[in-house]
Amino acid sequence: VDNRWQDRLNYIRGVRSHEGEGSTDFRKRSSLLGDFLASQPAVVQRPQYLELFSNRLEDNKQYTDFIDTTKNRAGRIYIGGNDGMLHGFDTTDGKETFAFIPTAVFPNLNKLTGKNYTHHYYVDGSPEVADVYDSVAGVWKTILVGTLRAGGKGLFALDVTNPEEVKLLWEFDEFNYTSNQ
Numbered sequence: 001v002d003n004r005w006q007d008r009l010n011y012i013r014g015v016r017s018h019e020g021e022g023s024t025d026f027r028k029r030s031s032l033l034g035d036f037l038a039s040q041p042a043v044v045q046r047p048q049y050l051e052l053f054s055n056r057l058e059d060n061k062q063y064t065d066f067i068d069t070t071k072n073r074a075g076r077i078y079i080g081g082n083d084g085m086l087h088g089f090d091t092t093d094g095k096e097t098f099a100f101i102p103t104a105v106f107p108n109l110n111k112l113t114g115k116n117y118t119h120h121y122y123v124d125g126s127p128e129v130a131d132v133y134d135s136v137a138g139v140w141k142t143i144l145v146g147t148l149r150a151g152g153k154g155l156f157a158l159d160v161t162n163p164e165e166v167k168l169l170w171e172f173d174e175f176n177y178t179s180n181q
Contacts, residue, residue, distance in 0.1 A: 007026070008026075008109070008110060008113050011026050011112070011113050012083075012084065012101075012109060012112060012113075014032045016029075016032075025115075026113035026114075026115070027112070027113055027114055027115050027117050033081060033083060033087070034081040034082040034083025034084070034085075034112075034122065035081070035082045035083075035119075036079050036080070036081055036082070037082055037121070037124060038124045038125070038126070038149055038150065039079050039080035039081070039123070039124055039125060039126050039127070039149075040079070040126040041077045041078065041079040041126075042077070042078045042079070042126070042127040042128065042129045042144065043075065043076070043077050043078075043091065044075065044076050044077075044078065044129050044142055044144070044160055044163070045073065045074075045075035045076070045091065046070065046071065046073075047063070047066055047067050047070055047071075047131055047140075047142075048129075048130065048131050049063065049131055051063055051064055051067055054131075054133075054140075057133075058133050058135075060138075062133065062138060062139060062140055063131075063133075063140055065139075065140075066131070066139065066140035070142070070161065073161075073162065073163060074090060074091075074092075074163050074164070075090070075091030075092065075163075076088045076089065076090065076091060076097065076098070076160065076163045077089045077091055078098075078127045078129070078144055078146075078160070079126075079127070080122075080123035080124055080125055080126065080127060080146060080147075080148075080149075081122065081123055082119070082120065082121055082122045082123070082124055083112065083122060084101050084105045084108075084109050084112065084122040084123060085099040085100060085101050085122070085123055086099070086100045086102070086123050086127060086144075086146050086156075086158075087099050088160075088163065088166070097163065098163070098166055100156075100158065100166070100168070102123060102146070102148065102154050102156050102171060102173075103154075103171055103173060103176070104148060104152050104153065104154030104171070104173035104174070105122045105123065105148065105152065105154070108120060108122065108152075121148070121149070121150035121152075122148065122152075123146065123148055124148060124149035124150045125146055125147030125148055125149035126147075126149075127144050127145065127146040128144070128145050128146075129142060129143070129144045129145075129160065130142070130143060131143075141159050141161045142159070142160050142161045143157055143158070143159060143160070143169070144157065144158045144159075144160045145157050146158070152173070152174070153173055153174035154171065154172065154173045154174075155171070155172045155173075156168065156169075156170065156171040156172070157169040157170050157171075167180065168180050
């Protein structure tokens with residue numbers, strides 16, 4: 001415990017002011033992003049399914065509404081990184097627009113700043129994305145499910161229907177289940 005939690009948090013957020021060779025500095029990074037060793041990217045832009053089939057499957061016209069509301073949504077590329085985050089990048093300019101840190105990786109985040117750091121897996125799993133019908137709300141949503149893979153025992157789901165307002169739905173780790181429903 002060194003009471004430098006704010007500096008460590010800023011480091012994880014990409015602030016480089018405490019990187020260096022001094023005794024109070026953190027590990028110098030070659031890049032702000034961690035590696036994407038095993039995670040494969042998932043692209044989200046347009047609805048994924050056939051309109052008539054999806055409407056018939058749920059016996060309503062909700063997929064038609066979903067197509068209308070998401071036809072112009074901004075595209076995103078989601079990928080898990082061994083810097084502790086699932087990242088979201090804009091498909092038009094490549095800029096990062098979103099990052100999510102699963103609760104299960106919190107205990108190991110401090111390792112990222114250590115000068116004696118050796119590679120550690122964090123959010124190493126490939127995200128899976130699907131359009132899902134929410135029968136309670138009566139609407140279709142685009143849901144992303146991610147894992148830590150070699151980074152630990154963790155599973156999470158995000159509602160990425162609106163890329164400007166990504167919502168955590170739930171998380172599992174080896175000890176807990178958390179739901180935002």
